Amino acid sequence: MRNFLLFFQKYGAVFIFMILQGICMLFIFSKTNPYQHSRFANSSNQIIGNIYSGINNIKSYLYLQEENALLKKQNTELQQKLKGSNIVVGHYFEKKEDTIYMQQYSFQSVSVIQSTRNRKYNFLTLNKGSANGLKKDMGVVGTNGILGYIVATSNHFATVLPIIHPRFELPVRHKNTHSFGFLSWEQGNNYNEATVSGIAKITDITIGDTIITTGGENYFPEGELVGFVKSKTEEIGKGTQIITITLAEDYGSAYNAYTIENIAKQELEQLIDATIINE
Amino acid sequence: MNNSIKNTLHFIGLLAAQVLIVDQIDFLGLNAYINPILIGAYLFFIPLNWKTNQLLFVAFFIGIILDAFHNTLGMNASAMLTIAFFRPAFLRIILPREGLASDSSPTVFTLKTTKFLIFSGILFFVYHLVYFSLESLIIESFITILIKAVLSSIFAILLALLYQYLTLKKH
Numbered sequence: 001m002r003n004f005l006l007f008f009q010k011y012g013a014v015f016i017f018m019i020l021q022g023i024c025m026l027f028i029f030s031k032t033n034p035y036q037h038s039r040f041a042n043s044s045n046q047i048i049g050n051i052y053s054g055i056n057n058i059k060s061y062l063y064l065q066e067e068n069a070l071l072k073k074q075n076t077e078l079q080q081k082l083k084g085s086n087i088v089v090g091h092y093f094e095k096k097e098d099t100i101y102m103q104q105y106s107f108q109s110v111s112v113i114q115s116t117r118n119r120k121y122n123f124l125t126l127n128k129g130s131a132n133g134l135k136k137d138m139g140v141v142g143t144n145g146i147l148g149y150i151v152a153t154s155n156h157f158a159t160v161l162p163i164i165h166p167r168f169e170l171p172v173r174h175k176n177t178h179s180f181g182f183l184s185w186e187q188g189n190n191y192n193e194a195t196v197s198g199i200a201k202i203t204d205i206t207i208g209d210t211i212i213t214t215g216g217e218n219y220f221p222e223g224e225l226v227g228f229v230k231s232k233t234e235e236i237g238k239g240t241q242i243i244t245i246t247l248a249e250d251y252g253s254a255y256n257a258y259t260i261e262n263i264a265k266q267e268l269e270q271l272i273d274a275t276i277i278n279e
Numbered sequence: 280m281n282n283s284i285k286n287t288l289h290f291i292g293l294l295a296a297q298v299l300i301v302d303q304i305d306f307l308g309l310n311a312y313i314n315p316i317l318i319g320a321y322l323f324f325i326p327l328n329w330k331t332n333q334l335l336f337v338a339f340f341i342g343i344i345l346d347a348f349h350n351t352l353g354m355n356a357s358a359m360l361t362i363a364f365f366r367p368a369f370l371r372i373i374l375p376r377e378g379l380a381s382d383s384s385p386t387v388f389t390l391k392t393t394k395f396l397i398f399s400g401i402l403f404f405v406y407h408l409v410y411f412s413l414e415s416l417i418i419e420s421f422i423t424i425l426i427k428a429v430l431s432s433i434f435a436i437l438l439a440l441l442y443q444y445l446t447l448k449k450h
Contacts, residue, residue, distance in 0.1 A: 013331035017364045020339045024360065027353030028413060048347055055299060116302075116349075118310030120414045123350045159350065191311075252305075 049157035052125055056113035067255050070143045105221045107258045117191040117251040124160040129153045139219035139260040145248025146226055147257055149219045164191050164251060171217050172196060172226050175210040179203045191251055196243040201234055211245050218265050289324045293317055298348050312427050315435035318345050319406045322366055328381040331367060338363035358409040362402050373398045387443050399439055403432040
């Protein structure tokens, strides 16, 4: 026993080092998503969220002019789309009652209070949370194009998994030919680039073409802008091509954004589940 | 001022410098390679007579706090633990022959500039090497990780020097 105690006295630090390192490794490797398991320590945590929103309050004054210009541009685009009708984007989700059209998506304006773009695991933090009706798996769209989807919420903050994260995946569509592809952020992609794979080799794609969302993946409505084709290479032996796109949204200056709730989500999921069972 | 209060203030100061200033700097588009993490500089303020056990727990706690800000749970904590564990060994290599008072801490003023640069160089290089290795998890080539670690360490050393010249009194 005495020997054991002496041994521990001599090498105790090694044990403590190894145990604490083990805890770190558990944190890093335990779950597939780096956000979910960090419920008690991530940026949608109340204290840290408040600090980041304080920083953002100061920073937002510096970019008022640019943001105003962007919002004006987006407003005119929206007005053109609506052909004279009005849209209310308030602080709470709006729901329209109509007998002919069913509203499938509802929007809510939020601010991006914190964003990173130069790490491997990037993320955004929003200034609203479950108290405002934000939930996991809601899409987030910036003023130029899509940003990502929500992965964790607290009462007043939410964390977003952006396109520029190795675990982001989304089916997308080439606008001109309607062919489906798969959007991901591969190694070697810059913070304003992403990769679309799985589009057939024979599909006619030219540089500068638009890539949009499909509307079938629950996060975004059909036709939200994702990015523009930058370059393409053939995948040898597979009959498909790999396309590098420039993202429409700049993660360095993302500030005003909208979250999207899919009201028909359950219906779509049930249908997809039923199809899988019938196979 | 009490030593533990001083240490806590240094921790808050370094965390604020990291989150409010260093994370906001744009390194002319080279941000993918230059990503200095300053929090390791906390070990420069810990007196030499601290037990390694004590130091390990403090390092783990500090790492987790920074991880919460960066959404990288475990990575900074792991890097922090590594440099805390090896700090006595590094110090043994670098310490002047006559030694320092056991209650003094290895800052730029007590170690003198050259020795401090070597000490902080080893410390920050190991920190960033561990951090970037965990971040990329074998996907990136070792050369890329090495370049990232060297570049980030250089900036971290400069920032740590600046922090010490701003906060410590030369006596």
